[in-house]
Amino acid sequence: MGDPSLRQLAYESIHRWIENGHFPGGTATSEIQLSRMLDMSRTPVRSALQQLELEGYVRIAPKQGIVILGPSSQRIGELLELAASFALFSASASKLAKREELAELVDSLAAQYRKLAADSSGKKSGGKPPLEYAAGDKSAAPDEAGAWIRFEAELLTGLVALSGNGEMSRLLTTTMSRLRWKNNARRWHAPHAVEAAARVEELIVSLAPSEPFEACRRSLQRYVQLLKRTWN
Incomplete structure (x- = not known):
């Protein structure tokens, strides 16, 4: 097996x-x-490649070598649906058994959302409501889009962590890595930024313990549909 x-x-x-x-x-x-x-020798490299193949990053082709797999539309859609299924399961379980912890998470997410929206508005809007300026912008600042992308990741990972299922959290991290999550910012640029902010806000609101699970399911579905339409 090697070192x-x-x-x-x-x-x-x-x-x-x-x-x-x-x-x-x-x-x-x-x-x-x-x-x-x-x-290094080929033995540890071969073991690493076998793991990467299992995770969907490469294809080991006999007599042809190693092919790096690009993210096809079908594969992206499947991975986004997988991430959503983890979030939906955790939301359902938390609304039933961890209402206080879920309420704390929602409060924290709502506060972070308001700060991001205010920061975005303050930089470019000239006094317009948060993120409305983005509808007319050709592009958002890279650091600004990056902040929203990190916030989305924190929302999903924080929600799944509430389930207490370490394996599910690990799988979500792997799924987001395979999606190249941090490299996909199109939804936070015009003409999608306003819709992206609305979908994220809707999802946060629907996670509140007082909201019915069906509202959460619908908001998560709309969020994933946006991701599919705007993924690079």
Whole structure:
């Protein structure tokens, strides 16, 4: 099996190269090339590639080498639905058994949302209501879009963490990584930014313990539909 620490190092390095675009989708490489890049033997590299194949990042093609998988529309849709299913399960369970914890999470998310909206409005709007300025902008500032993307990730991971299911939280993290979540900002640029803010706000409101589960299901469904339409 080889040295576990070398396998982990190989996995993390190759995963990082895929995530940061060093190996774009469709790129072909090989164990030999990766071994040279990592300055290690092929055994830990092979183990790392097998794990990456299981997670959907690469395809190991006999006699052809290693192919980096790009995110197809179908694959993206499936991954977004998977992330939504984790959130929906946790919302359902929390509304029944963890109402106080859920209420605290909703209060925290609502406060963060208001701050982000106020910051966005203050930078460009000239006094318009939060985020309405974005409808006419060609693009949002990269740091501003990044803040909204991180907030969405915190919303989903925080909600799933309430379930107390560590495996589900791990799977959500893996799913978001496979989606290249932090690299997808299109929904936070014109003409989608206003709708994106509305969908996120609607989702937060629907998570409140006093709101019926069906409202949460509908708001999450609308949010995922927006993600599918705007994913890069």
